[in-house]
Amino acid sequence: MKRSKRVEALDQRKVNLDGFIDEWPEKGFIAMSSPYDPEPSVRVENGVITELDGKKREEFDFIDQFIADYAIRVDRAEESMAVPSLEIARRIVDIHVSRDEILRLVSGITPAKMKEVINHLNVVELMMGMQKMRARRVPGNQAHITNLKDDPVQIAADAAEGALRGFSEEETTMGIARYAPFSAIALLIGSQVGRRGVLTQCSAEEATELELGIRGFTTYAETLSVYGTEKVFIDGDDTPYSKAFLNAAYASRGLKVRFTSGSGSEVLMGSTEKKSMLYLECRCLYMTKGAGSQGIQNGSVSCIGITASVPAGIREVIGENLVAALLGLECASSNDQSFSNSDMRRTARTMLQFMPGTDFIFSGYAAEPNYDNMFAGSNFDAEDFDDYNVIQRDMQVDGGLKPVTEADVIRVRRKAGQAVQAVFRYLNLAEVTDEQVEAVTYAHGSKDTLNRDVVADLMGIEEMMKKGVTGIDVVKALAETGFEDVADSILNMLKQRVIGDYMHTAAILDENFHVMSGVNTPNNYMGPGTGYRVDGKRWEEIKQIPHRIDRHRF
Amino acid sequence: MEINELLVRQITDAVIRELNQDRSAAPGGEDRIEKVDYSGYPRAKQGTDPKEVVIGVGAAFQTVIKNTITGIPLDDVIRNIIAGIEEEGMTARVVKNLKTSDVGFIGLEAAKLSGSGIGIGLQSKGTTVIHHKDLYPLSNLELFPQAPLMTLETYFNVGKNAAKYVKGEKVLPIACTNDPMVRAKYQVKAALMHIQETDQLSPELNMIEWTV
Numbered sequence A: 001m002k003r004s005k006r007v008e009a010l011d012q013r014k015v016n017l018d019g020f021i022d023e024w025p026e027k028g029f030i031a032m033s034s035p036y037d038p039e040p041s042v043r044v045e046n047g048v049i050t051e052l053d054g055k056k057r058e059e060f061d062f063i064d065q066f067i068a069d070y071a072i073r074v075d076r077a078e079e080s081m082a083v084p085s086l087e088i089a090r091r092i093v094d095i096h097v098s099r100d101e102i103l104r105l106v107s108g109i110t111p112a113k114m115k116e117v118i119n120h121l122n123v124v125e126l127m128m129g130m131q132k133m134r135a136r137r138v139p140g141n142q143a144h145i146t147n148l149k150d151d152p153v154q155i156a157a158d159a160a161e162g163a164l165r166g167f168s169e170e171e172t173t174m175g176i177a178r179y180a181p182f183s184a185i186a187l188l189i190g191s192q193v194g195r196r197g198v199l200t201q202c203s204a205e206e207a208t209e210l211e212l213g214i215r216g217f218t219t220y221a222e223t224l225s226v227y228g229t230e231k232v233f234i235d236g237d238d239t240p241y242s243k244a245f246l247n248a249a250y251a252s253r254g255l256k257v258r259f260t261s262g263s264g265s266e267v268l269m270g271s272t273e274k275k276s277m278l279y280l281e282c283r284c285l286y287m288t289k290g291a292g293s294q295g296i297q298n299g300s301v302s303c304i305g306i307t308a309s310v311p312a313g314i315r316e317v318i319g320e321n322l323v324a325a326l327l328g329l330e331c332a333s334s335n336d337q338s339f340s341n342s343d344m345r346r347t348a349r350t351m352l353q354f355m356p357g358t359d360f361i362f363s364g365y366a367a368e369p370n371y372d373n374m375f376a377g378s379n380f381d382a383e384d385f386d387d388y389n390v391i392q393r394d395m396q397v398d399g400g401l402k403p404v405t406e407a408d409v410i411r412v413r414r415k416a417g418q419a420v421q422a423v424f425r426y427l428n429l430a431e432v433t434d435e436q437v438e439a440v441t442y443a444h445g446s447k448d449t450l451n452r453d454v455v456a457d458l459m460g461i462e463e464m465m466k467k468g469v470t471g472i473d474v475v476k477a478l479a480e481t482g483f484e485d486v487a488d489s490i491l492n493m494l495k496q497r498v499i500g501d502y503m504h505t506a507a508i509l510d511e512n513f514h515v516m517s518g519v520n521t522p523n524n525y526m527g528p529g530t531g532y533r534v535d536g537k538r539w540e541e542i543k544q545i546p547h548r549i550d551r552h553r554f
Numbered sequence B: 001m002e003i004n005e006l007l008v009r010q011i012t013d014a015v016i017r018e019l020n021q022d023r024s025a026a027p028g029g030e031d032r033i034e035k036v037d038y039s040g041y042p043r044a045k046q047g048t049d050p051k052e053v054v055i056g057v058g059a060a061f062q063t064v065i066k067n068t069i070t071g072i073p074l075d076d077v078i079r080n081i082i083a084g085i086e087e088e089g090m091t092a093r094v095v096k097n098l099k100t101s102d103v104g105f106i107g108l109e110a111a112k113l114s115g116s117g118i119g120i121g122l123q124s125k126g127t128t129v130i131h132h133k134d135l136y137p138l139s140n141l142e143l144f145p146q147a148p149l150m151t152l153e154t155y156f157n158v159g160k161n162a163a164k165y166v167k168g169e170k171v172l173p174i175a176c177t178n179d180p181m182v183r184a185k186y187q188v189k190a191a192l193m194h195i196q197e198t199d200q201l202s203p204e205l206n207m208i209e210w211t212v
Helices: A005-011 A062-070 A074-081 A085-093 A099-106 A111-119 A123-133 A152-165 A177-194 A206-215 A230-235 A240-252 A277-290 A301-307 A313-326 A343-354 A382-395 A406-426 A434-442 A454-467 A471-479 A484-499 A536-543 B002-023 B074-087 B103-113 B152-167 B182-199
Strands: A042-045 A048-052 A142-144 A169-172 A199-202 A220-225 A256-260 A295-297 A330-332 A363-366 B052-057 B091-097 B118-122 B128-132 B142-144 B207-209
Touching: A042 A074, A048 A062, A048 A074, A062 A230, A062 A240, A062 A277, A074 A099, A085 A099, A085 A111, A085 A123, A099 A123, A099 A313, A111 A277, A111 A313, A123 A313, A123 A343, A152 A169, A152 A177, A152 A406, A152 A434, A169 A177, A169 A363, A177 A199, A177 A206, A177 A406, A177 A454, A177 A471, A177 A484, A199 A206, A199 A220, A206 A220, A206 A240, A220 A240, A240 A256, A240 A277, A277 A295, A277 A313, A301 A313, A301 B182, A313 A330, A313 A343, A382 A536, A406 A434, A406 A471, A471 A484, B052 B074, B052 B103, B052 B152, B074 B091, B074 B118, B074 B152, B091 B103, B103 B118, B103 B128, B118 B152, B128 B152, B142 B152
Parallel strands: A142 A169, A142 A363, A169 A199, A220 A256, A256 A295, A295 A330, B052 B091, B052 B118
Antiparallel strands: A042 A048, B091 B207, B118 B128, B128 B142
């Protein structure tokens, strides 16, 4: 066939490098609704749910049982289930119905009913729902802070810059798992240099992550994964009960925790029971609620390549974010993983969370160039900072970030590098040279930094963990090496664990370590003239993008 | 206590249900490939040789799946890993894991069978881990999560590094690589290959000795 030049040009477009596949319900490649999904039903006898979504109690798998026993308000189940799904969907977008009323109504419905409700909403309605149902009044944002070399000095500098730019939470992970303790400490120090009160976490193997938290190297945890089918749980040597136990372990030490789920994981792991992605994700979110977690990171997350490959996949993503909010959970709404070669497509995907605002629009945003993002690339990265700030200004939307000056960037990066250098020297962990600090101060990514002695670092880490170094040792090291202000910040972060207020739903801290959560600053949106509006000081801040024409000098 | 007993019973029931299901071939999925019968193969033995590295491979390895996600022949992959191990003066043994297709568990199970306690997990799509018998399943000595970035040289070095861990040397981990667009390009293909691998599981056979 003679080729059309138009079609040839289209074939070259980057979007055509993305992976697409037709719906295939038998293997779970179906977003919103599968012909094999169960019909909603509930039956309550003597205060116990004896039938859930078409299954009798004796047929329950452990997920059904966990949901029936812990995630549904038994006293409201029959009343809520009697309200048609379409009616619930309409109330979600009705500005005259409050968030509290919706939370109450929805607390008695089953996962299959929830799936049905979401299927009645188009993407604009899903966004309207999110605008009302988000837990915290003011939206927030979270960063990924990682690099290809697992260089702790760069982690500290990027954390400081990220905090300066407005992120409320920062998350790190490693290429080499054994680097975790250095990554966690560097992130903790760097974040507080950039802006006091930023929460930090280190995504690692669960037992390691818990230990880092207990030692005070991190101030929250996020990587407690749940799955929508029993088989995937069993393959991971896990159950909903073990996750609830782990959640309680963090709570016992006063640490903020959220779970992680997201559609597509069951497809990727080959065990979907032929159910839709949305239905399986509903099960995950009910388990999260039942386990007592205050919140969730969801929105397909690391399996976005799967969900985005099928029709209505991106609608499903905002759909599952809304389910989290409907269950009263804090929602850190993904946007944290690259999935498209097309700038247009990746931006469109993010607008669904950006426009209505979620508790954390990204979970997280790569605050380094994507080649350094050790979560295999985020949907936005450090090179998109200015684009993002301009979009906030264009739309008058609070996306959680703000423009910064180059002088401030350099200042906080240097100070963070020096603070890590001082702590590592004081605790005799590993050598950080002045040249390394200098390189990291002006670096964009790890291509601009000096190599570290990895073997020496790993030995230093092993010794540090054996010696039982904790967050208090880091505070002491900072205080005794001239970084009293950073020491004071980290001590304040550790105090949060004794106070405990930041364990409330959707909590973040301001620069005075005051908690802002869904409890003391709840979202009160009920249509025009209500809820959070971008104005005052915050609006002035958003306006200050670089490269504006100065009419006085024109 | 009641809940615990109930839970234990339910887990047991679930596992048995799952085992039965897997034995009885096709639950759904029209495009199913014939399942390979591994019942005649020798069961994998517990190693005693302190110089050995056990390489655990996925259920579809060299049978249903012959090339990695980027088309590198699995024959060459395994040959290079073994060559790397042997270059360090250690010995290699290959077992096939028919119980799980999760790379972390494949690696850990291999490490537990290994006389040295060091094992390598290798999925048929090319994802690789170096594991130690005493580590948590989802921890590792070195992980290579992005199969599309693997080359024969990397596989050779994986073998070398695994052997160095056996020798108790201070090992410099292989430098990490990262393609931030890997998900867009490969995740659907990865899912399809993982489904193929998972479909080949025969949990009742656990692990078998595999001649490459």
